[in-house]
Amino acid sequence: MSGNSFGKLYKLTSFGESHGKAVGGIIEGVAPGLELDMEFIQKEMNRRRPGQSTITTPRDEKDKVEILSGEFEGKATGTPMGFVVWNADQRSGDYSNIKDIYRPSHADYTYQSKYGIRDYRGGGRSSARETIARVFAGAIAKLILKKEQIEIHAFTSSVGNISLNKHFSELDLSKTDNNIVRCPDSETAKKMIDYIDQVRQNKDSVGGIITCVIKNVPVGLGEPVFEKLHANLGHAMLGINAVKGFEYGSGFGATQMMGSEHNDEYYMEDNKVRTKTNRSGGIQGGISNGEDIYFNVAFKPIATILKEQKTVNAEGNEVMTTVKGRHDPCVLPRAVPIVEAMAAMVLVDHIYLNKMYH
Amino acid sequence: MSGNSFGKLYKLTSFGESHGKAVGGIIEGVAPGLELDMEFIQKEMNRRRPGQSTITTPRDEKDKVEILSGEFEGKATGTPMGFVVWNADQRSGDYSNIKDIYRPSHADYTYQSKYGIRDYRGGGRSSARETIARVFAGAIAKLILKKEQIEIHAFTSSVGNISLNKHFSELDLSKTDNNIVRCPDSETAKKMIDYIDQVRQNKDSVGGIITCVIKNVPVGLGEPVFEKLHANLGHAMLGINAVKGFEYGSGFGATQMMGSEHNDEYYMEDNKVRTKTNRSGGIQGGISNGEDIYFNVAFKPIATILKEQKTVNAEGNEVMTTVKGRHDPCVLPRAVPIVEAMAAMVLVDHIYLNKMYH
C-alpha cells in the first residue's frame, strides 16, 4: 500500500536507500524448481551498475547480489526469495552540504514535506539505487520467460534530438549491448555517445527515449478494464525514476490518424490469426494478440547536474546549490535493463494470472 | 485481481457488458456523511452519455444511475455504495451479423482467445459502456475533492492535426463545456467540430489528445517507488478505452532537453516553497509538490467505422465486415469526463493513503 511492492502473483517488495546499509527486497512467486543461473543474473545486475562506462556515473559499486532464502542447491524453492546488495561506496561526506537544501527537481522537498524526516545524505528512497532490486527481480522473471521463449529487448532510441529513425524490425536487437549507449545501430550509437560526452563536459544532463520490444507473447495476457496489459506496462515504466511519458503501439502518433488508416487488418497465417500491420502494438482491448508488443518510454534529463543552481533551503531562504563530484549525464544506458526488468515482471505476473482461467 | 477494481482505499469495482441487462459497480471508501448532490452526479453522467450531440454516437441511453446501498437520507453512510444503470437501448439485433467475425482492432479476437466465450452482441466487457461506472465513481470522488478545493479540468486539446496551441494557463477552463467538442477555446473548437463532422460523413473516425489540469493539490500525495502519483495517473488513463499514450509535465518533450533547462528553480512565495517553471508537472519524486498537475492522454481513432474492412472469422476464413448504423467518429468529447473521473479517483485514493502518515 505504501508503494514498495510491484506485481500481484509475481511480486517484488523492495527496500533501501542510497546511503543506507543496503538495498534489497523479497520476491514472491518464483516458480519452484527454477534453475537460478547466477551468471546471467549477475550480468543483468552489471548492466545497471554505475561506473560501467565513461558516459555514466562513476560511483563505484560491485552490486553483487546475495540471495538469503528461497533457494536450495541452485534452484528456487517457491518460497519468498529475500536478497540484499550492500552499499559499499556510500561516501556520506559528499552530501553534507545539501542537508537542508532542496535540490531543484529532486525529491528532497516533497519527501521532507510528506514524511517530516528524510535521509538527507543522498536521494534516499527516491534514488535510482533502489532499482537494483528491480533488475534482480527482473532477471529472475527473465529466466521464467525464457522457458516460454518470450524475449524482451529494450534499447536507447533517442538521446536529446539524436534519434534512431528505424523501425525495430530493421534492427539487429542482439547488438544493443555492443556499445555503451545501448543503441543497436552502431552509427547512431556513435553520435549519441559523442553527444553525451559533450553534455558531460558541460556539467549538464540530457534526456531521451527507450524503446522496448517483446516477442513471442502468447495470446490472452492482460486483464480487462483496469489491468489492461499496456496499462500495467505503463504503470511499471512510469514508476522508473525520471520517466515522463509512455506510449505503446502507434502511441501519440495515433492521435493524428483516421480509423481506416489505423485499424489492423486480420488475416490467417499458418492457421493463426495475424494482423497485417501492428499499430495495436500487440495488444487489443488490453489483451495480447500474439503480435510483437512495443512501446516507448520518455526520460527527462536527470536533475543532478554539476552547474550552480538557484533554490531554497529548509529555512525558506533562497540559496545556491552545486553538486560536486560525479554525475550521470545520461541515464538511458543504465535504464535499458531497468525497462526490461519491469516489463519482464509485468509479463510473468500476467502469465500467472492467466492460468486462473485454464 | 481479474482487473475490475480500481483504487485501494477509494475503490471502484465495476461490472457489466454493453448488451447485458445493466452496468454498475460498488464503491468502497466513500466518506461517511458526504452529501450526495444527485443533480451534480447526474450532470456528470450526462457528459459521458451517448447521443448528447451530433458528433458522438447516437445510441440513446438515459444513463440514470440508481444507488442501491451506502446512502441514507441523502448522505453517504460509509458502507459500500452499490449502483446500477440499466441498459435500455441494447438493440441486440444490430450485431448479429458479427457473431463470428473478429472486427479489426476490436477486442473480439483477444477476448474469445482468452476466455473461450464472449457476449458477441457487442463489445461486451470491452465496450466503453463500462465507463459509466467510472464516471459515477468519479463524480462521488469529485464531491470529496470539492471539500478540499481540489479542481480537475480536462479538455480536448487536439483532434487529428487540429491542435489547441495555448498553454493551459492562458485558457478559461470553465468554458470547456460551452461547446460539444469540449475544447475551451471557441475558435479551435469550431475547427475541431467541423473536422469531426466531415470524418463522420466519411464513415470514419479520428483520434486526438485530452489534456487534464489539477489545481490546489496539497503537497505530499503519492507513494514512492511503485505508486508514484503520476504512475497511478498514467495507469488510470491507460485503462481508458482507445488510450495509446500518457505524458505528464514536460512529457516526451523533456527527452530533447538539458537538465539545466529542465530543472524547476525553487523560490519562496507567501512562505511557501514554489517552483518558477513547472516542467515537473506538479510532481517530484512521485509526490505532489503543490504546483498544478497536468498531463496529456493520447486517444487513437476508435476501431468502429462504417467502412467495409477485411478481416477473419472464428472459422479462420477471410471475410469482409461492415458495421451498420451508428458510430462515434470522435470519442474525445465523451472521454473528457472519463479522464476527469479517473483522475478524481486517483487523488481521493492518495489523500486517504496519505492520512496514514499523520
Added chain:
Amino acid sequence: MSGNSFGKLYKLTSFGESHGKAVGGIIEGVAPGLELDMEFIQKEMNRRRPGQSTITTPRDEKDKVEILSGEFEGKATGTPMGFVVWNADQRSGDYSNIKDIYRPSHADYTYQSKYGIRDYRGGGRSSARETIARVFAGAIAKLILKKEQIEIHAFTSSVGNISLNKHFSELDLSKTDNNIVRCPDSETAKKMIDYIDQVRQNKDSVGGIITCVIKNVPVGLGEPVFEKLHANLGHAMLGINAVKGFEYGSGFGATQMMGSEHNDEYYMEDNKVRTKTNRSGGIQGGISNGEDIYFNVAFKPIATILKEQKTVNAEGNEVMTTVKGRHDPCVLPRAVPIVEAMAAMVLVDHIYLNKMYH
C-alpha cells in the same frame, strides 16, 4: 480495504443494508464457460432464506437473485458477475422506536461511533441480510468445486447443550437437510428442534456449533506462513455474524494432548501417502494433505431477543428496549449454507492460487 471484499482470485465484493433497496455484489474469477445451474443456485439461496421454517425468523423474502452481467446464454463469460437481490419486506416502520437506541450486543453503537451516521432502520450493513451475497457467491463456487469432485458438508452439531456426539464419519451427511435444524442425526435433530421451539416461546435465543467437513481436497492447497488454508478458513468463518470461535482438526482438544498422541502416523494406501488418524484436520503446515478437512464454528445466541433489556440511547440516557414482532431464536439452521458458502469460496481461491506453481 474497507472490508467488503472476500478472496483474491475468486473474489466477492458485496453491498447492501437490511433496509435499503437491495443487497448484491460482484464476483470476479468465475471460470469462463461454467454452466450456471440456476436451479441449484436458487436452492442454495432458499436454504439461507428467512421464513423457511417455524424455528427461524418469519421475515418474508423471496430472495430471488438477478444476475446482471458475466453471463451469456446460461454460461459464465469470465467477466465480473454483478448480481442483485431486492429487499421486499423491509417493514421500515417496525424499527422506528430504536432510532436512537443502542440495542445490547448489536452493532448500533460501534457503527454510529465509527461512521457518525447509520441507517437506523435495522441492522444496516451489520445485518445478516448481507450474507445473501455470500451464499450466492458460494453457490457459484460450489459449481466450480463440483467439477473437481470436492464436497462441502456443514451441519448443526450442537444447540445450547444438546450435542451431536458422533464423529462425522459415522453420519450420513446427505441427510442434513432432512430436518429444519440441519442436523444429520434425526434423533438429535428432534431434541434440538424442540429445544429451539421452547427458546422461541421464551422470547429468547440460543447459540450452538456448526461442524463442516470437506472431502476430496487435492494435496497442496494453502499458502504458507500467513495464508495457511486453515487461517483463511478461520478468517472466513469469523467474518460470519455471531461467530465467536473457530477450531479445526483436533482444535481446542489438542491443548490437552501429548505430541506422541497427537501426531498422525503416515502410511501408504493405493500408492498414496495417507495418515492413520486425522488430528491434523487434513491440513499440515497450512497446506492440505488430501485427508478430510473438518472444523467447528461457534455461534453465540443472536442479540435480537423479544425480552425487555436495559441499555442507553444516543443522548446518553439509560433506557429500556424491546424488539417487537419477529426474531430468530437460533441462527444455526440458516447459517449452515453460509458456512458452506464461505468454505467453498476459500477453496476455489486456493485452487486458483495453486495453479501459479504448475
Added chain:
Amino acid sequence: MSGNSFGKLYKLTSFGESHGKAVGGIIEGVAPGLELDMEFIQKEMNRRRPGQSTITTPRDEKDKVEILSGEFEGKATGTPMGFVVWNADQRSGDYSNIKDIYRPSHADYTYQSKYGIRDYRGGGRSSARETIARVFAGAIAKLILKKEQIEIHAFTSSVGNISLNKHFSELDLSKTDNNIVRCPDSETAKKMIDYIDQVRQNKDSVGGIITCVIKNVPVGLGEPVFEKLHANLGHAMLGINAVKGFEYGSGFGATQMMGSEHNDEYYMEDNKVRTKTNRSGGIQGGISNGEDIYFNVAFKPIATILKEQKTVNAEGNEVMTTVKGRHDPCVLPRAVPIVEAMAAMVLVDHIYLNKMYH
C-alpha cells in the same frame, strides 16, 4: 498473494528458512519519526529466542536484528524497513537423516507435494524460525501503540490440563515474564513448569492455551463484513505455527448460552458508553467498542518429539523416524511474544485504516 505478507497499511513481508542464511523481512507503514527503541525491540526478540530457558528448545541463536533501511539517526523515516537476522546455529548435519522422510504431522509431505522441492535440512519455510520476523514487526507495532496507550498482554493460561482458572481481571499481567512459562500466576506457573519438565524428560511435547488481553483500544477499529477486527485477529493467530483454534470474548462457551444471558447491558460511565459485562470481548459487529479485547489461542503439542515414530519416506516405503538432539517440549512460553506481535500488527493496521474515515 503467495502468503508471505501480513497486513494492509502496516504490512510485514517476511522471508527465510530455518536452515538458510538468514530470516528477515520488510515492514511498510512504519510511522515516520518514530523513535526506534532498540533496547525494547531486542528485548522482544529475546522473549521469542530459543535457548532462553530449560523448558524450551536449546538451539542457540543470538537473534540480533540488523535494520538495513527505513531508519535514520535512530528514527523511522517512513520508507520500508528492511531487516535481517542471520542464522548462526544451523547445524545442517543434524537433519541429514530425514532428507527423504516425511516426519509425522510436520509440513514435509505437503511442501514437497505442493512445490516439488524443499530445503530438507529442517522445517524450511514452515519452521517457527520464520516468526522472528513477526516478533520484530510486532515490536515496532508496539512502539506505535504505546503512543496511543494501547497495551497488549498475552500469557500462558493452560498447559496440558493445568489451567489458570482466574479471570484476567484478577491477574497482575505485569508478572507474566516473572517465570519461564509466562503465566502471571506464580503458583500455576510452577505446576506448569514441573509438568513441562516431565514431558521433556519423556521426550514428548504438550499443548496449551495462550490468552491475550488488549486494553485501551479506541472505539471504532475494525472494518465491517469481511475484515471484522476479531476475524483479522483470528486470521493472524491461526497463521502461527501449531495453532488449532481461536475464540474471542465468550468464545465456544457462548454456544451454550441464551441471548438474555449473553447480551452485554450498556450503561453510562464518565459520559462514555460502557457495557456491564463483556461477553462481546470488546468487539461488536466486528468493530471495537472500547472495552477490553480478549481472546484464546489453542496450541497443539508440537510435532517434533524425540520418540521413535512410524512414517513413510519419499519413495513410499514405511520407515521409522527419530529426531535426535534438541526439541521444544512446550512451545507456549516462546509463542507468547508471537501472539502479542501479531495482535499488535492487526491493531496498527486497523488504526491506519480507520484514519480514512476522519
